[in-house]
Amino acid sequence: MSTFVLLTLTGLGLAALYFLVASGLSLVFGLADVLNFAHGLFLSVGAYATWWAAGHVPGAGPTGFGFVLAAACGVAAGALVAALVELVLIRPLYRRTIEQVLVTVGLSLAGVALLQATWGADPRPFPRPEWTRGVTGIGGANIPNASLLLVLAAAAVLALLLLFLRYTRVGLVIRAGVENREMVTALGIDVRKAFTLVFAIGGAAAALAGALGGVYFGSVSPGQGGSLLIFAFIVVVIGGMGSVVGSAYAAVAVGLLQQFVNYYGTAGLGDICVVALLAIVLLVRPQGIAGRAVTA
Amino acid sequence: MTQAVPVSAEAPPAATPPELEAAPRRGGWRRLLVLGPLVALVVAAVLPYLQIPLPGVLDGPFNTYGNLQLFAVCLVFGGLAASYDLLFGRTGLLSFGHALYFAAGMYGTDVLVTHAHLPLWQAAVFTLVGSAILAALLGAIALRTTGIAFAMVTLAFAQVGAILVARDFGGLTGGEEGLPIDGDRLPDFLLGVGNTVNLYWLALAYVALVVFVVARVAGSPTGRVLAGLRDDERRVGVLGLDPYRYKLVAFTLAGALAALGGVVYVLILGGANPHVTSSELTLSLLVMVVLGGPGTRWGPVLGGILYMYLDHRLTSLAADLPGPLGQPLFVLGAIFILAVYFFPGGLASLRGRLALVSNALGRRRKDETVS
Numbered sequence: 001m002s003t004f005v006l007l008t009l010t011g012l013g014l015a016a017l018y019f020l021v022a023s024g025l026s027l028v029f030g031l032a033d034v035l036n037f038a039h040g041l042f043l044s045v046g047a048y049a050t051w052w053a054a055g056h057v058p059g060a061g062p063t064g065f066g067f068v069l070a071a072a073c074g075v076a077a078g079a080l081v082a083a084l085v086e087l088v089l090i091r092p093l094y095r096r097t098i099e100q101v102l103v104t105v106g107l108s109l110a111g112v113a114l115l116q117a118t119w120g121a122d123p124r125p126f127p128r129p130e131w132t133r134g135v136t137g138i139g140g141a142n143i144p145n146a147s148l149l150l151v152l153a154a155a156a157v158l159a160l161l162l163l164f165l166r167y168t169r170v171g172l173v174i175r176a177g178v179e180n181r182e183m184v185t186a187l188g189i190d191v192r193k194a195f196t197l198v199f200a201i202g203g204a205a206a207a208l209a210g211a212l213g214g215v216y217f218g219s220v221s222p223g224q225g226g227s228l229l230i231f232a233f234i235v236v237v238i239g240g241m242g243s244v245v246g247s248a249y250a251a252v253a254v255g256l257l258q259q260f261v262n263y264y265g266t267a268g269l270g271d272i273c274v275v276a277l278l279a280i281v282l283l284v285r286p287q288g289i290a291g292r293a294v295t296a
Numbered sequence: 297m298t299q300a301v302p303v304s305a306e307a308p309p310a311a312t313p314p315e316l317e318a319a320p321r322r323g324g325w326r327r328l329l330v331l332g333p334l335v336a337l338v339v340a341a342v343l344p345y346l347q348i349p350l351p352g353v354l355d356g357p358f359n360t361y362g363n364l365q366l367f368a369v370c371l372v373f374g375g376l377a378a379s380y381d382l383l384f385g386r387t388g389l390l391s392f393g394h395a396l397y398f399a400a401g402m403y404g405t406d407v408l409v410t411h412a413h414l415p416l417w418q419a420a421v422f423t424l425v426g427s428a429i430l431a432a433l434l435g436a437i438a439l440r441t442t443g444i445a446f447a448m449v450t451l452a453f454a455q456v457g458a459i460l461v462a463r464d465f466g467g468l469t470g471g472e473e474g475l476p477i478d479g480d481r482l483p484d485f486l487l488g489v490g491n492t493v494n495l496y497w498l499a500l501a502y503v504a505l506v507v508f509v510v511a512r513v514a515g516s517p518t519g520r521v522l523a524g525l526r527d528d529e530r531r532v533g534v535l536g537l538d539p540y541r542y543k544l545v546a547f548t549l550a551g552a553l554a555a556l557g558g559v560v561y562v563l564i565l566g567g568a569n570p571h572v573t574s575s576e577l578t579l580s581l582l583v584m585v586v587l588g589g590p591g592t593r594w595g596p597v598l599g600g601i602l603y604m605y606l607d608h609r610l611t612s613l614a615a616d617l618p619g620p621l622g623q624p625l626f627v628l629g630a631i632f633i634l635a636v637y638f639f640p641g642g643l644a645s646l647r648g649r650l651a652l653v654s655n656a657l658g659r660r661r662k663d664e665t666v667s
Contacts, residue, residue, distance in 0.1 A: 033444070035448070089633070099636050101390065102632070105579050105582060106632035107633065108629075109626075109632070110625065110626050110629025110632075111629075114623070226575070226576075230452065236448070237445055237452075266463070271455070275453065279437050
């Protein structure tokens with residue numbers, strides 16, 4: 001029983017990490033049709049900015065409130081980089097899907113290399129608040145606090161995103177844009193402003209994933225974002241592109257499946273099961289759990 | 297947006313597809329151009345006999361073993377990029393899983409030779425057939441989606457390959473260490489540093505084969521349908537042709553060509569290396585094709601050769617370059633982004649652009665070919 005609880009909660013922690021990356025990807029894709037390969041870069045930027053801020057920004061530090069401040073710096077940096085990328089690189093290629101993908105691919109290669117040139121390719125030890133190194137007993141299992149932190153953060157982000165999308169005017173524009181961008185444009189609303197905002201939100205969520213992922217893994221390295229990105233892509237496809245709620249369901253399914261199979265089967269089998277799940281979902285329901293049809 | 301924009305409709309920035317271009321016009325030097333590929337092939341084949349020093353470009357003359365190995369690698373990637381172009385530039389399929397079939401060719405040959413003790417030619421045949429079947433199966437699933445979803449699904453499949461190799465199930469793949477190929481099972485002329493030149497010729501033959509096959513396919517009726525799929529998939533469907541079937545053919549053929557490249561590459565490296573399973577390799581294939589010019593005969597080959605050359609060269613120059621310039625991927629990524637904005641047709645469009653310039657200068661009035 002305690003093993004079950006442990007696996008469930010650590011699986012949810014993994015799911016939380018996936019959700020934080022996938023929600024931004026999904027929104028960006030749903031609204032702007034951009035498959036963002038640079039999303040992993042936003043994650044790495046968030047992680048490195050948090051790590052840097054913990055050592056350099058006055059008031060920020062590796063513990064307690066200082067860490068919250070450092071993470072806030074990381075999130076701000078992620079949002080800023082994402083917004084800049086949208087304004088400078090993506091916007092001129094509006095509606096040219098392939099070129100946008102190509103630019104984000106180039107950006108992910110160049111950006112990771114830039115991080116490597118600045119801070120080296122080796123993993124750096126990440127500042128971890130004292131509390132996150134401990135464990136909490138739940139149902140007879142000792143759950144790492146870092147997992148709990150991730151789950152709480154992801155739940156908060158999900159709630160905030162849903163509130164924002166449902167009850168604000170900009171959220172309404174974004175939802176309408178995902179449904180039918182032409183109509184929104186025809187009604188005289190500048191959807192492109194929403195693009196920048198969605199990029200910034202996605203970048204912030206990814207940066208938060210980077211900061212908390214640093215706490216979870218205990219270190220930060222330039223390539224970290226890239227490996228998470230592939231599973232985030234899978235989550236987005238399974239969940240249905242453009243749907244935040246779908247991403248949440250899919251992230252939970254993927255995280256739990258991966259954790260349980262990796263524990264009861266051979267290591268690595270869980271990752272393969274996740275791809276098998278993707279294949280099954282595509283065969284049975286190509287538009288994803290909550291999405292509209294992506295097949296033309 | 298109401299419906300997913302079919303990506304294939306806006307696919308690569310190719311100019312007039314060469315397969316639909318009018319027959320070459322008569323003219324003294326044009327006839328030479330027709331023979332150009334043959335001449336290039338002969339020149340490339342005799343290069344190892346020439347002692348040309350290329351200061352700044354190469355360390356030492358062309359036929360040192362190191363340089364021959366480097367160029368063999370460049371040629372394999374030129375061919376691999378050309379096989380990827382069959383998907384991306386010719387059919388408009390944005391696959392992110394092409395590295396999987398290359399890796400299948402490498403690891404398939406390596407495992408069959410090293411663990412199953414098959415002779416090389418048997419291992420190569422089995423690997424090729426197996427990789428083609430793998431490509432057909434995975435393509436059959438992945439092609440149920442289109443556009444961006446297709447890209448993601450192929451990426452996920454390739455990731456399984458990377459995991460399988462990295463986890464080293466049953467000690468087959470050697471995990472992170474890679475798997476050196478068992479030299480005792482290989483023919484003598486492929487072994488040893490002194491025979492590097494044979495590997496170079498093998499790589500050259502591979503490129504020639506891929507270019508030939510891709511050009512033949514592109515010029516055939518099937519190739520016209522593929523170009524049609526790239527430009528307007530719905531229209532091909534309306535004409536009564538089944539897009540799915542044609543795309544699957546292109547996917548399988550490209551996968552088999554990539555696997556053949558893997559067979560050659562494992563011989564050049566003397567073993568399989570888990571780096572080839574990484575998604576980074578597929579991304580760099582995309583970079584090669586776009587830099588070279590998607591949908592053209594020579595663009596992807598040149599792009600692949602140039603990319604690998606720069607990657608290698610920048611790595612060896614890294615110590616002398618300041619800051620981020622010492623990272624080859626930073627330079628290549630930056631060049632790539634600039635190319636997407638300013639050279640949408642890649643290297644292959646340069647000839648057309650130069651022709652435009654010379655037209656403007658009023659010298660060669662009739663030379664307006666854009667290839």
